[in-house]
Amino acid sequence: xxxxxxxxxxxxxxxxxxxxxxxxxxxxxxxxxxxxxxxxxxxxxxxxxxxxxxxxxxxxxxxxxxxxxxxxxxxxxxxxxxxxxxxxxxxxxxxxxxxxxxxxxxxxxxxxxxxxxxxxxxxxxxxxxxxxxxxxxxxxxxxxxxxxxxxxxxxxxxxxxxxxxxxxxxxxxxxxxxxxxxxxxxxxxxxxxxxxxxxxxxxxxxxxxxxxxxxxxxxxxxxxxxxxxxxxxxxxxxxxxxxxxxxxxxxxxxxxxxxxxxxxxxxxxxxxxxxxxxxxxxxxxxxxxxxxxxxxxxxxxxxxxxxxxxxxxxxxxxxxxxxxxxxxxxxxxxxxxxxxxxxxxxxxxxxxxxxxxxxxxxxxxxxxxxxxxxxxxxxxxxxxxxxxxxxxxxxxxxxxxxxxxxxxxxxxxxxxxxxxxxxxx
Amino acid sequence: xxxxxxxxxxxxxxxxxxxxxxxxxxxxxxxxxxxxxxxxxxxxxxxxxxxxxxxxxxxxxxxxxxxxxxxxxxxxxxxxxxxxxxxxxxxxxxxxxxxxxxxxxxxxxxxxxxxxxxxxxxxxxxxxxxxxxxxxxxxxxxxxxxxxxxxxxxxxxxxxxxxxxxxxxx
Numbered sequence: 001x002x003x004x005x006x007x008x009x010x011x012x013x014x015x016x017x018x019x020x021x022x023x024x025x026x027x028x029x030x031x032x033x034x035x036x037x038x039x040x041x042x043x044x045x046x047x048x049x050x051x052x053x054x055x056x057x058x059x060x061x062x063x064x065x066x067x068x069x070x071x072x073x074x075x076x077x078x079x080x081x082x083x084x085x086x087x088x089x090x091x092x093x094x095x096x097x098x099x100x101x102x103x104x105x106x107x108x109x110x111x112x113x114x115x116x117x118x119x120x121x122x123x124x125x126x127x128x129x130x131x132x133x134x135x136x137x138x139x140x141x142x143x144x145x146x147x148x149x150x151x152x153x154x155x156x157x158x159x160x161x162x163x164x165x166x167x168x169x170x171x172x173x174x175x176x177x178x179x180x181x182x183x184x185x186x187x188x189x190x191x192x193x194x195x196x197x198x199x200x201x202x203x204x205x206x207x208x209x210x211x212x213x214x215x216x217x218x219x220x221x222x223x224x225x226x227x228x229x230x231x232x233x234x235x236x237x238x239x240x241x242x243x244x245x246x247x248x249x250x251x252x253x254x255x256x257x258x259x260x261x262x263x264x265x266x267x268x269x270x271x272x273x274x275x276x277x278x279x280x281x282x283x284x285x286x287x288x289x290x291x292x293x294x295x296x297x298x299x300x301x302x303x304x305x306x307x308x309x310x311x312x313x314x315x316x317x318x319x320x321x322x323x324x325x326x327x328x329x330x331x332x333x334x335x336x337x338x339x340x341x342x343x344x345x346x347x348x349x350x351x352x353x354x355x356x357x358x359x360x361x362x363x364x365x366x367x368x369x370x371x372x373x374x375x376x377x378x379x380x381x382x383x384x385x386x387x388x389x390x391x392x393x394x395x396x397x398x399x400x401x402x403x404x405x406x407x408x409x410x411x412x413x414x415x416x417x418x419x420x421x422x423x424x425x
Numbered sequence: 426x427x428x429x430x431x432x433x434x435x436x437x438x439x440x441x442x443x444x445x446x447x448x449x450x451x452x453x454x455x456x457x458x459x460x461x462x463x464x465x466x467x468x469x470x471x472x473x474x475x476x477x478x479x480x481x482x483x484x485x486x487x488x489x490x491x492x493x494x495x496x497x498x499x500x501x502x503x504x505x506x507x508x509x510x511x512x513x514x515x516x517x518x519x520x521x522x523x524x525x526x527x528x529x530x531x532x533x534x535x536x537x538x539x540x541x542x543x544x545x546x547x548x549x550x551x552x553x554x555x556x557x558x559x560x561x562x563x564x565x566x567x568x569x570x571x572x573x574x575x576x577x578x579x580x581x582x583x584x585x586x587x588x589x590x591x592x593x594x595x
Contacts, residue, residue: 124498127479131505134442134513138475145478201560204443209512 004044008296011038011178012337016332029278032285038291053287060167061280062248067157067378069255070233071117072274073262076223079230083109089116093210095135095203098289099195102126102140106147107154107188112234115152115159115367119145125133125324134209139199142402143191145371150410152367154184156247157237161338163247164283168342174241178361179422183414186354187368194406229261282335290339294347299340303348307358311350314357314423321345321358322415325365326407338366353423360422363414368411437466437552438521439543439580441561442513445593446520453524453558455589463528465521467514468546470539471506510534540579548585555580556589568592 015035019028039045045053054061074080106126110118123144130140152159156166156173162180166173208343233254240250259271293299306324310316321341328337344357436456453577456463480499498581514532519531535542547555551577572592581588 123479124502127476127502128505131502131509134509134516136443136472136475137439137479138472141475141479208442209509209516 003031004042005298005301007042008039008044008292010299011035011044012293012298012336015289018335019333019336027278029281029285032197032289034035035290036285037294037341040173042292044292044296045288049291050288053232053291054284057167057284057287059246059248060163060283063163063251064160064279064283066248066251066253066255067114068274068276068279069271070251070258071113071121072232073226073255073258074117075121075274076269077223077226077262079227080109080122082222084122084125084129088133089213093133093207095207096196096206098130098133098135098207099139099143099199099203100192103143103147103188103192103195106110106144107151107184107362110151111154111158111184114157115148118148118151122148132209132211133207135204135207136202139195139202143195144194146191146402146406146410147188149185149368149371150406151184153180153187153364153414155181156241157251159186159363159367160279160283161334162363163380164335165338165342165359165362165366168339169346169355169418171359172244173247174244174373176363176422177241179257179418180363182421183360183417185362186417187410187414190410191406194409195402196401198278223265225265226261229258233257261359286336286339290336290343293340294343299343300347302340303344307344307348307350311348311354314351314354315419316370317350318357318361318364318418318423319415321361322365322411323361324376326369326411327365328367334366334370337369341366357423360418364411364414364418368407368414371407376400434462435464435466435550435552435554437468437547437550437555437586438517438558439468439470439539439540439546439555440513441539441558442469442509442517442545444558444561447593448558448591449517449520449524451591452589455526455555456556457528463525464524465528465530466533466546466550466552467517467521467530468533468535468543469510470542471510471536472539474538476502476506489520506536507534533553540576540583542582543572543576544583544585545582552586554589555584556586556591559590559592567589 012035015031015038018026018031018034036045036050040047040050052229083105086103087105090101091098104120106122107112109122123141126140126144127137130137149159153162155177156162162176163173166176236257237250237254241247262269290299306320307317310320325334325337325341328334328341331337341362342359345355345362348358350358436452453518466524476499480496480502486533511532511534514534518530518532521528533546535546542556543555557577557580559572559577573590577590
């Protein structure tokens with residue numbers, strides 16, 4: 001560690017504090033930008049290097065523009081309602097079967113359109129759907145939230161963390177898919193098992209209401225051309241990734257294709273609506289912040305502390321990285337945690353096999369970790385405080401218990417599969 | 426003064442909506458067949474916690490993605506909840522009307538935590554008896570320890586009026 005290490009650590013922690021507390025409606029992106037500015041002002045990151053950081057992330061940044069843009073097109077097209085409607089038809093009024101079908105839909109949406117699309121866009125759609133069946137929404141709402149994370153291991157597009165970790169480690173995000181996709185299947189299966197056990201007594205045998213089939217949205221709501229374009233986009237993206245083309249331009253091309261097809265139809269949105277600009281700023285600023293930590297020696301110190309003892313064992317490196325990332329995600333936020341962990345893995349001087357295994361572990365920990373417990377996260381505690389201020393009593397336990405049960409089990413399931421497939425023996 | 430429990434007039438039935446329809450026959454057996462006309466009030470409580478959760482996302486949603494307008498979403502979810510409440514009460518209305526043809530039936534929708542709203546409604550209406558299902562979502566419940574769900578448990582503990590707990594047994 002250098003003498004500037006405490007300063008860098010303080011800047012980083014204060015920034016994370018601002019991101020979590022958000023005083024005076026300060027956005028996460030602005031807070032991260034302030035922190036990055038402080039790193040530069042304190043001389044921890046030379047201005048030239050800061051610019052280089054942002055430019056160096058061009059691939060990731062373009063990727064997020066394309067991804068959030070594509071998710072916005074999907075939302076406007078009614079695709080989410082269509083998928084939920086299909087799940088409802090498959091379930092034939094049986095609440096348990098509906099839960100299974102919606103978990104499957106959530107997993108597909110999370111895998112192809114990112115975890116936040118599944119959690120933030122699909123959840124309200126599912127809520128309205130189960131209300132039509134007269135069912136209590138809580139099991140289904142929590143299923144959406146948890147499956148968004150459980151399935152987000154699957155592909156590079158499934159979670160921003162996946163691309164960030166791979167990018168910072170200089171590993172191709174696509175090369176991790178053969179391990180992470182089966183791990184995602186295992187974690188979704190584990191999640192489904194948990195939910196069916198947890199809610200075994202709360203889901204009635206039949207739904208109390210049988211809404212007419214046309215009273216909820218169906219595939220007919222999605223323009224055929226756009227549906228075809230989605231299929232083409234998924235296939236094209238798969239082929240381009242397999243050819244190791246850079247993800248950023250590919251994803252942007254997919255987005256432009258979808259936009260183009262959308263413009264030919266009647267339902268058009270503003271093309272730039274729904275792009276995650278704040279995510280872009282946040283990721284760019286976080287890159288500079290972690291660079292400051294890195295140049296002050298903080299991440300190297302962390303790496304020696306956490307990964308030093310397991311340097312020679314890929315399996316141990318994977319498990320330790322997953323645990324550290326999961327704990328870190330609950331203490332700070334999972335994006336910063338993933339950034340720091342990736343940098344630590346990078347600087348730990350691991351063998352190539354160990355670094356690969358540690359990358360997988362980091363992705364598993366920071367994708368699946370964040371739902372663990374409100375007690376472990378300041379952000380969640382604040383959320384409960386806000387709800388209380390608005391006069392809403394939330395029966396906290398019904399949320400906590402699910403996270404406490406589901407998170408360790410899904411992590412173990414994913415880790416088990418990843419250890420089998422991702423560690424050379 | 427409320428009427429003796431044997432001859433209830435104002436009956437409040439708390440419904441999650443997922444109860445077994447056999448509940449109606451059991452209620453009719455206990456309160457029906459008297460001279461005095463029965464005023465039946467069917468109460469459904471919309472739980473507002475899950476709506477908040479769905480509209481604003483879990484706090485730990487990973488990325489700082491653009492904030493969606495939670496209030497607009499919540500409005501949509503509130504409408505869905507109102508629709509469900511109305512449809513559920515309508516369905517139960519028909520069942521009770523068939524079993525108790527002479528009863529006057531009113532609907533009541535409350536929002537909040539079910540256990541608290543049920544107790545409050547019972548007091549407000551000065552019901553002669555409050556009817557609830559032991560575990561409205563669990564299938565058959567035999568009498569015995571833990572046979573009451575947490576909502577029924579709270580209501581039995583706090584109700585200002587006599588409570589009739591209906592079990593659905595095999």
